[in-house]
Amino acid sequence: MGSTSSTLAKIPNAEDLMQETGFTPAHLVRLYDRFKVLDKDKKGFLTPQDFVAIKELAMNPICDRIIGAFFTSGGETLDFPSFVRILAHFRPIDKNRPKEPTSPDPINSRSNKLKFAFQLYDQDKDGKISRHELLQVLRAMLEKQVTEEQLESIADRTIQEADLDRDDAISFEEFRKSLEKVNIDHKMSIRFLR
Amino acid sequence: LHFNHLIMQTTTATQLDDGSMEEEIGELRRSHPKSLAGGDFTLCDAFYFCKKGIESIVEDQVTQRFTSEELASWNLLTRTNNNFHYISVRVTIIWGLGVFIRYCILLPLRVTLAVLGLSWLVIGTTLVGLLPHSNVKTWISDLIHVTCYRICARALSARIRYHNKENHPKKGGICVANHTSPIDIVILANDGCYAMVGQIHGGLMGVIQRSMVRSCPHVWFERSEMKDRHAVAKRLKDHVADKTKQPILIFPEGTCINNTSVMMFKKGSFDIGATIYPVAIKYDPQFGDAFWNSGKYNMVSYLLRMMTSWAIVCNVWYLPPMSLQDGEDAVHFANRVKSAIARQGGLVDLFWDGGLKREKVKESYKEEQQKMYSSMIVGQD
Numbered sequence: 001m002g003s004t005s006s007t008l009a010k011i012p013n014a015e016d017l018m019q020e021t022g023f024t025p026a027h028l029v030r031l032y033d034r035f036k037v038l039d040k041d042k043k044g045f046l047t048p049q050d051f052v053a054i055k056e057l058a059m060n061p062i063c064d065r066i067i068g069a070f071f072t073s074g075g076e077t078l079d080f081p082s083f084v085r086i087l088a089h090f091r092p093i094d095k096n097r098p099k100e101p102t103s104p105d106p107i108n109s110r111s112n113k114l115k116f117a118f119q120l121y122d123q124d125k126d127g128k129i130s131r132h133e134l135l136q137v138l139r140a141m142l143e144k145q146v147t148e149e150q151l152e153s154i155a156d157r158t159i160q161e162a163d164l165d166r167d168d169a170i171s172f173e174e175f176r177k178s179l180e181k182v183n184i185d186h187k188m189s190i191r192f193l194r
Numbered sequence: 195l196h197f198n199h200l201i202m203q204t205t206t207a208t209q210l211d212d213g214s215m216e217e218e219i220g221e222l223r224r225s226h227p228k229s230l231a232g233g234d235f236t237l238c239d240a241f242y243f244c245k246k247g248i249e250s251i252v253e254d255q256v257t258q259r260f261t262s263e264e265l266a267s268w269n270l271l272t273r274t275n276n277n278f279h280y281i282s283v284r285v286t287i288i289w290g291l292g293v294f295i296r297y298c299i300l301l302p303l304r305v306t307l308a309v310l311g312l313s314w315l316v317i318g319t320t321l322v323g324l325l326p327h328s329n330v331k332t333w334i335s336d337l338i339h340v341t342c343y344r345i346c347a348r349a350l351s352a353r354i355r356y357h358n359k360e361n362h363p364k365k366g367g368i369c370v371a372n373h374t375s376p377i378d379i380v381i382l383a384n385d386g387c388y389a390m391v392g393q394i395h396g397g398l399m400g401v402i403q404r405s406m407v408r409s410c411p412h413v414w415f416e417r418s419e420m421k422d423r424h425a426v427a428k429r430l431k432d433h434v435a436d437k438t439k440q441p442i443l444i445f446p447e448g449t450c451i452n453n454t455s456v457m458m459f460k461k462g463s464f465d466i467g468a469t470i471y472p473v474a475i476k477y478d479p480q481f482g483d484a485f486w487n488s489g490k491y492n493m494v495s496y497l498l499r500m501m502t503s504w505a506i507v508c509n510v511w512y513l514p515p516m517s518l519q520d521g522e523d524a525v526h527f528a529n530r531v532k533s534a535i536a537r538q539g540g541l542v543d544l545f546w547d548g549g550l551k552r553e554k555v556k557e558s559y560k561e562e563q564q565k566m567y568s569s570m571i572v573g574q575d
Contacts, residue, residue, distance in 0.1 A: 031252070034252060034253070038251075051251065054250055054251060054254050055254065055546065056246075056250035056254045056255065057247055057250045057251060057254070058559075058560070059559035059560045059562075059563060060243055060246060060247045060250070060560070060563065061243055061560060061563050061564050061567065062240060062243045062244065062247065063247065063560075066243075066244060066247040066248065066251075087248065087251070087252065090245070090248050116244075117238075117240065117241055117244060120240055120244060121237075121240070137240060141239070141240070141243065141564060141567055141568075142564055142567065142568045143560075143561065143564045144561070144564070145564050145565050145567075145568035145569075146568055158236070158237065162237065170237075175237065178237055179237060179238050182238050182241075184241075187218075187238070187241045187242070187245060188241055188244070188245060189245075190245060190248055190249050190252065192252060
């Protein structure tokens with residue numbers, strides 16, 4: 001008879017993964033099944049092509065960036081632990097978790113969620129969103145719908161508002177400040193079970 | 195907005211508090227220090243797309259339609275036991291008993307019936323084919339067909355309930371239904387005779403097809419003919435024009451879906467100008483899962499699974515006939531019929547094409563998303 005525990009046994013280092021990411025066994029099993037469904041050729045890892053095969057993702061304007069977030073440092077293979085670690089960013093924040101001053105921030109903390117979003121913009125990972133990078137994201141989200149001039153003026157305006165130290169780029173701190181009233185937990189969290 | 199509808203549908207699985215693109219981005223912006231109601235880009239807009247992207251990675255509406263529906267409670271079939279823990283010794287014993295009953299008692303009975311039914315069909319239709327063309331011939335042919343399908347239905351332990359029989363498809367019309375498995379044909383043909391449409395196969399299937407066509411007209415195509423849309427349309431038109439011929443049975447989705455949703459209907463059958471008789475088929479998954487996952491199982495293993503389930507229980511609703519309205523094009527008509535079927539069967543009405551099982555998404559979908567978003571940034575033009 002199939003069961004959660006038998007599938008759990010198939011996942012290497014399940015205990016450590018759960019500890020690290022905060023996923024429950026049911027979550028992990030579901031993600032593992034999903035990983036296997038996405039890995040159509042049964043390679044044991046995922047490639048960017050496997051992600052593009054998801055129709056709803058393929059029609060998302062920032063599809064490439066989202067996929068890029070999984071395949072950091074230009075690698076072409078994604079194993080299950082890495083898959084889960086990235087998705088852990090989108091776990092809802094645990095409101096009941098005791099705040100231990102010495103323990104590191106959980107993956108799904110507000111700060112880490114913001115960092116994840118920041119990285120969608122900051123492609124060259126230099127810690128700042130340059131005007132050029134902002135333009136790229138805008139272009140991806142708007143493509144043929146607006147003119148280049150409109151894109152540039154939007155980019156200029158955005159930087160003007162957020163850029164506090166006037167270095168013509170948005171640092172992580174400025175990013176965070178600009179979004180301090182946004183309910184990050186709600187907007188950057190998803191439910192993992194049906 | 196059509197795409198608002200799409201966005202709502204794409205997230206029902208993982209998200210309960212979902213909103214349209216405008217609502218979500220609007221909410222994001224309301225909490226932004228500068229009030230930018232009604233336009234302009236803000237850094238948090240990307241969150242919306244990011245979240246949607248991640249949701250689709252965890253669960254998407256298309257892939258899940260091609261795997262069997264999950265059950266809320268176990269029905270003692272190993273194949274549906276994905277998420278249930280080992281429950282107790284007693285349940286295991288009952289399960290074991292179930293296996294014995296299904297494989298050692300029900301299966302041989304069913305296989306025998308199936309063989310009987312199909313032989314009856316082949317022999318009967320061949321014999322009838324020898325008769326000269328007459329009303330009696332048609333009547334006997336119908337009788338043979340229906341009897342065979344009834345035997346086959348017994349072979350599957352199918353319990354079918356037909357609703358609204360007054361809307362039964364009439365001659366000269368086209369019957370369209372949602373597609374879950376080849377068994378759909380048996381289910382529908384138990385209650386009347388249809389002209390089947392399809393490709394001629396080789397082997398046993400081909401023998402059956404060839405003998406069927408001897409006693410009453412079906413529309414079988416050679417593989418090469420299938421590519422020529424006009425030839426196909428012409429043959430269908432000719433068949434429909436002849437009022438003595440049975441209504442044609444077509445499954446416009448073009449592929450098997452798992453009976454939780456209805457996917458895009460191919461417009462070919464809606465272009466012919468005949469009256470459409472929509473039919474909704476809904477299986478009850480508690481007794482046996484009828485969905486044919488053709489990627490996972492071949493025909494034989496699929497039939498084996500069918501014959502070792504408890505039963506196939508389903509409801510068939512005959513919907514009132516529909517025709518092309520003035521000024522309507524085939525695509526719109528097809529969608530109208532699809533919605534009616536989805537509504538009646540309690541299925542999710544998706545605009546996705548079942549062919550996406552194998553193909554890529556068109557660029558135009560991404561452009562639609564961009565268009566929607568841009569109208570929030572720079573206003574409609």
